[in-house]
Amino acid sequence: MRPSDLIQGTLDVLILKAVATEPRHGWAIAKRIQAASGDVLQIKQGSLYPALHRLEQQGWIRAEWRTNETGREAKFYSLTRAGRAQLDEELSQWERLSAAIRLALRNA
């Protein structure tokens, strides 16, 4: 699936989820989303950055410069408290929505 096929706003949840366990930098987040979806979601890596910066502006993630596993400087993003609350909110909404769709598809 291409990012334009993703439901609007889904990229935000995926990013929040990807940085929920540990701080990651942009490339790692892209890889993580790709791997976690079993390589189904191929996102254009560049489109990640506007979303990252938007989430940072909204105060859901914060950024800091650290060295990565290969010893290079990279900008690492981690979840803030507000971000975690937002993620929980979005996840439960997503659960409700997908459950509803599943139900609808089964009964229709």
Added chain:
Amino acid sequence: MSFRWFDVARLRVRSLLRRGRVEAELDRELRAHLEAQIEENIRFGMPAEQARFEALRTFGGVDRVKEEVRDVRGVSLIENVARDLRYTLRGLRHDPMLLVAAATSVALGVGGNIAVYSLAREILFTTPDARAAETLVRMQVSHGSHASYPRWLDLNASGALDAVAGYSIDKQVNWFQGDHAVSLTPMIVTANFFEVVGVPISLGRGFAEPEARAERDPRVVVVSHAFWQRELAGDSTVLGRRLVLNGEPYTIVGVLAPKVRSVVGFGIAPGVYLPVNRAIVPEIRAPNAAVVVLVGRLKAGQTLVEGRAAVDAVDRRLGRLQGDTLYAGVQEFEPVGGLTGKMGRAARTFFGLLGVVSVLVLLIACANVAGLLIARGTTRRREIAIRLALGGTRARLLQQLLVEGFWLALLGTMCGAALSVAFMRLVNGLTLPIPVPIELHLAPDRATFAAALGLVFVSMMLCALLPALAATHGGLTPALKREERSYVGRGLRLRSLLLIGQVTVSTVLLVTAFLFVRNLARSQSTNPGFEVEDALVAELGLDEARSMQEHIAFLERAVDRVRGLPGVKDVAYSRVLPLSTHSGSSNGRSVHIDGRPAEHMEYALGQVGPGYFGAMGIRLLQGREFGSSDVAAGPRVAIVNEQFARRYLRGANAVGRHLRFTDDTTDIEIVGMVANSKHNSLGEEQRAALYHPVRQYTGGLGVAFLVARVRTNPAALVTATRRAIGELDRSVAVDVKPMRSALAFALLPSQVGAVVLGTLGGLGLVLAMFGLYAIVAYSVSRRVGEIAIRSALGATHRQVVGLVLRDSSALVGVGVLLGLGIAAFVTRPLTTFLVAGLSATDPLSFAATAGAFALVSALASWLPAMRATRVSPALAMRLE
């Protein structure tokens, strides 16, 4: 949650303040990403070059991502605008022709708007200089605009409002300055006027109760700042000095603050303020005399509606006490500064018209600039296409093109504002031929500045939005392939539509302008029913307190002296002068004709002296003129005009008929009938008129006229006449003018209308023609190839010119037809401003407009057409 807001704000500010660092960080971040991807690709065994290429491919456009991130950060808008401002300014500097043409267009359009706006604000919407002007109201009670003096006393004492004051500017007084006298139009006010209104005073004080109570016949005066400066040389010891007004000394007690706007409005600024007294207003005791316009101060917390109801109740009660069954209570009750009455409504309509016209001129002006920008857009098509291909968004490009329009609008508005300031100076210095002094204080202020700022953005949008949309519209391929025709064609179509719109609008303007010019011409050539040329008018300011016998004796001696001057044929005195500000009154009364049952008559009433009709050049059709035998004690006589006889007397013979008014026992015999003439305005329908001898007039005489019929140029006799009358009585104010200039007042409205609308209409025409020239020149330059081929194939110059003219005349033709159609509807409400007999759909004005367009548009396309004929086929085809 609050810390989040703080964080967001911090990030935004950081983005803004430390743009360089944010940019660098973004750069580093993206580079780190790409390097990580490249490393991974190499790990998977790609060669370095391919690893790099693949990494970039999976990432997408780096610059576009940066742009989007900037958008997210909210920096880009401001930053981009700043960059666009610099970039477009550089671009425009290389195109001085565009800059000059656009700035001129916008300047004319904007200048006109600012001028009209500031004039309208000064005349229509300025609140007078008064304490808490918002709680001051102007009211009309009973049947007229003015209330009687007793009614004012009662209303003021009633407590319906906090206080009620009154003023009038309807009389003239005579200011004697040692060796000669001049006539002044004072503001005659009630004793409490300065206290109630709270007019700002710069020197001394306003007079007050009880010193200025009318019953004590006060002799005090407050002068305006301008009067003090102009007439009293700004004398710092002016307080206590005396002005001899109507033969009596008045003590100056105060000087108003500079540039005070009076409660009368319309810029009317009387030089002297006098308290009501028995000398100036002999009729103060009369229960029904019209003495003062009422101004009231609302009580604290009292609304306009409550105030109106309170005054209405009191006024009705007072009316009943007087046995006035027709009493109608409050007629008008509005905040001061509002436009009440007939004059206010006419002014409102006129300024409404002016506002619409000036907005239309702005539209035409901006359409010109839009046309130029569309042309510029087509030539810059490749640049725009390349930028779109490189990832520039349409919104970004639109923004840049609008910023370009902003520069043009800003430059134009600045020039326009300068123009309008020059106009304001001009208007402030203008003197009008009316007896009441007018002071306009037009000056650029905060509101003008705000209006100018608004106009910058309005004209930016009008000029640049359409061209910007057109330039960024459509696919890239034709532009990149230099397939010009497709979008040049579209650009031209769009400009053609704009031009048709322009021509349509300016046709409407021009029709209006022609109507007003025709109106002026008509008014000037309208026969008023008397001989305007070869006549001299002396306006005499008399002391109203003197007796009628004294006045008559003086007037008769003056007539004799002037008759003795060489070149004078005939002289008469009169209380009225038609088409002046003293043109007599309009009456409606019930009358018995020859003892028959009473019927209602409406007529113009005037009091004239012996030989008046001869001196005026009004033909005597039957009977005789008034003579020296028609004295106050003698039988009452009257002369009627033809219209009066036709409408009310219903018989061939007017002479010998008798009139008796129902509220009067005196019998009046008609002794003569004269030809019809105009009374109040040239545009009026023919009115019935009734004349009485001045000697039988019972009111006070404040102003009188001498009319002299002369054999030579009247201007040559002005000085001699003034001296002849002045030597008789130095206390009389004498103002002598040729009759034509004395009647300038009657032509004033048509003159103002013709000048203002003629100017704006002309401006519209010039701007539209400028647009036509630009578009024809442009289309010729685009059709060089075609013209070259035609010439090569043997087309003559005449045919080439014809080709160009045919196109332009089609555009203009469509526009003019549309415009004339619209004008036929639009001009209908203008009838109020036009003289009788000139229709709002005057065919001549319409034809003249069409003619003017045909002529001017032929000229505008002629130059480019001539250029087209000089196209050398060989050269042009090589260019292709």
